[in-house]
Amino acid sequence: MKIKFVSWNVRGLNGESKRALVRNLLLQWGDDIHVLVETKLTRNDSNLYQQIWINRWLGEAHVEAIGRSGGIVVLWDKRVWKGEMVDSGNQMPTCRFEGIEQELKWHLSAIYADCDRGERRELWWELAAIRSLFEGSWVVCGDFNITGYPEERTNCQRINGGMTEFSEWINDMELVALLYLEGLTLGEGVKIMMRGTISTHQTISDAKTGIRPQPHHAYMWRYGFQEVII
Template structure:
């Protein structure tokens, strides 16, 4: 049994070029559930699905943006999951997901919190009400617009009321807040990341934890948005070993294009720069190297898409 979920504040999906880059990253991560917040999408969201995820078998639920703010989009592979809406509020939406192949039903709540503390208090009430409707394993993810500890924000040395209220909410809902691998922050601002915080996270109930022998929360490099994606990978160990064996077998036989390898190498280098940038400001030369890597990723994506279009014409 395996669950792979990506939660990401994309900072808008109205631009076609940006959706193309998002689609490429989505294909790169290979998850079966994607949660995209601050989409800023309204109207016929379903018509855009193929421009966000290159998958014919996509189910979706969404919460429309209000004006030019907010918006939540939950996508899943219908070959893996059957999804249905449980409840939607102003700052979150909850759905029920049932495995098509395993005996597993669970609930997912997705959050895009408003900025003002009084409005965030309303979110904690929304989550409490939704939890009462979700009797089973539960996962909560998204952009909470608040940190839990002072160490999760630059230039912060004391606990404030908002942190305490967030802490109380996590405690009352009995959520597990796992360690984040890959960096200390999920949002950054400024050329040298002078302002950064961990406002995006994925949490889960004890019932969820009991289902898996391995659960890992990590953060891939920041591209397209000023938020890092957050990836939750959950395995039963036997399944992980079987998957690893299959991947090794594929690797020994696979002699296809190296587009994916190029992108992985670029993303790995970007991730190392971001970790270094959390430890100290980058020099101008280092910032240039990091910028060049991001530009190289876009160039690889464009070249890959051109190649696929050429192949489709020939076929």
């Protein structure tokens, strides 16, 4: 069983043409779970989610944007996963997933971190508190609006305080970066496949559509891991 999902900063979903481009790429990729951050959506609209991903078995969890910034949507295929949002805040929802055909339970926190360092620090505290509430594997993905090292960001030459705090949080939480791995196993016969994990502040482009997805880091807690597959 493969866990297939994409984590993508879409930089707004209010325009019809943008939703059409996103929809075409999601259909092309064929993943089971889609994490879309910086949606800039200020309302919960199930019809709009169906426009983004045409799927009659659509499950969703969301955090609305505040003003013109933020907004997170997690979409999943109910034929593959039983999902529910178990916690939420302005900068993230946390969802619990259970496999329909295989006994696998795990959690996912989808992040769109604030640009303000103080707000991000509160997010790190919230995530640490949430992590203590459940057992099993945990994926943290999204746009953290900070990097751990200067080389991960264009034209950045030195480490600042925000980077140091982020790196320390990753180490304290014992997270492993999926940026450096093509696949990881959660258990026997179960492999996680992650798309769009090049860097928080680099972009890739799709040759056919011209759209420039914003890929970002994903981190996974080590609990329950077996062999790492490259």
